Amino acid sequence: MYYSRRKLTFESDTLNAMAGLLNRLESRMKSSFLQGLPKATFDLSLLFLLNGNESKDGISHRRPEFPSYSWTGWRNRIIYATFGVDFGTPGRGRLGLFDWLQTKTWIVYYELSPSGTSKLLWNPDVEDAATDTILHIRYPLKRTDRLQRFSRFSNEFSTKPTVSKLSTLPRNYPLLIFWTMAVYLKVSRTSLLSDENSLVYDCNNKFVGPVYTGCDMVDKPVEFLVLSESTEDRRPDSIIWPGAEKIFYRLDSSSKLWDLYWVMAVKNVNGVMERIGLGQIYQNALESSYPPGPIWKECILG
Secondary structure, three states: OOHHHOOOOOHHHOOHHHHHHHHHHHHHHOOOEEOOEEHHHHHHHOOEEEEHHHOOOOOOEEOOOOOOOOHHHEEOEEEEOOOOOOOOOOOOOHHHHHHHHHHOOOOOOEEEOOOOOEEEOOOOOOOOOOOOOOOOOOOOOOOHHHHHHHOOOOOOOOOOOOOOOOOOOOOOOOEEEEEEEEEEEEEEEOOOOOOOEEEEEOOOOOEEEEEEEOOOOOOOEEEEEEEEEEOOOOOOOOOOOOOHHHHHHHHOOOOOOOOEEEEEEEEEEOOEEEEEEEEEEEHHHHHHOOOOOOEEEEEEEO
16 A cells, blocks of 8 residues: 555566565465465455545556556555455454455466466465465365356356467566456446446446446446455445445445445456456346346456
8 A cells, every 4th residue: 555655767667666575475475476466365466446546637547567457557556445344254354354265256367477378376286285374364275166156147167268369469467367257337426435436337227336446437338347255344434435335325225244246347458358447236236237248258357
């Protein structure tokens, strides 16, 4: 949160300037990093927000030298949406995170190197075992058994990469390849939230959640990738969505704690998806997606 606010003479130094600290974290956590994100908790690492209010034009600008799925790919202050959030177990913090990784995530991520070689992002067969219960949080050994939550939309759930050709746009960073549900929803601005917050609506024009974005994607269907299950932060001082208590209680007072998904708004850039926002939607919003969703889809994220 503090480092991302700094102005660098050369934007290309974003990752190198953090290398010493990241090496220390890698040793302590016993987890390698991908573009500044720890692999051992990668589903959690993706859930960052961009605070464009600190830029002169109020927009979070891309660093093309780095991927959009990482904080390194954005020139603005980074806030982690899950900071201090209850993960659904008694108490908060580490124990809840273990449970969340065990039961509320399902995506099997592969990283594709610039040379075209793909490998599992997190391979439980070769990663170090957790020896410190405070520092060493780990993914479970099996993840695909959780895909049955989407059985009403699909009969098959591929997880391995099948992509044979990619964008010809040169990149010097790894791409992510994974399968998950894609849903298409409309986004509109609201005066209830801050400038970078918007409301998401389904094909019936029903409110289904907030999205945080620094890009213009208003009043048209946007593609959202379903990342993991989420709780609604019911505290009045919620830091996830400034004013979120107004949204959920004013627009849908019947919501239940585990009714939500974390979703990433994406757009196509030369054949590869790029992140343009992060949001939460009600799980039943998948039922009322704009065409062609909802669909189990192979995603290439840069």
